[in-house]
Amino acid sequence: MENINNDPNWDSLTRCKFEAEKYMEFYSKHKHDFDLCNLILTYPNNEILIDSVQTVFFINLNFKLLIIINNIKNRKLNLDKKYRNIKKLFEDYQQKKTKRPYLI
Secondary structure: OOOHHHOOOOOHHHHHHHHHHHHHHHHHHOHHHHHHHHHHHHOOOHHHHHHHHHHHHHHOOOHHHHHHHHHHHHHHHHHHHHHHHHHHHHHHHHHHHHHOOOOO
């Protein structure tokens, strides 16, 4: 079952459903970890911390770490917006699954 991409018996829709089930199972097991990570990365007061760290790395000319901080800063808005969409999709899926268990 692990190598379903090369199995000719699986059509693309069945393969997508199987992979979606794996992702949903993983997300449901680690939902609180995802929530905590998202909160840590998108907390409003982190902006001050990120700016401070960014300044220190710039002054010390540590450009490798500065690039990492810039990537975090640039993706913060996406994390905030997209994670809400992920949570909503998960809740919708859970509601559909309890109403009609055969629906994937």
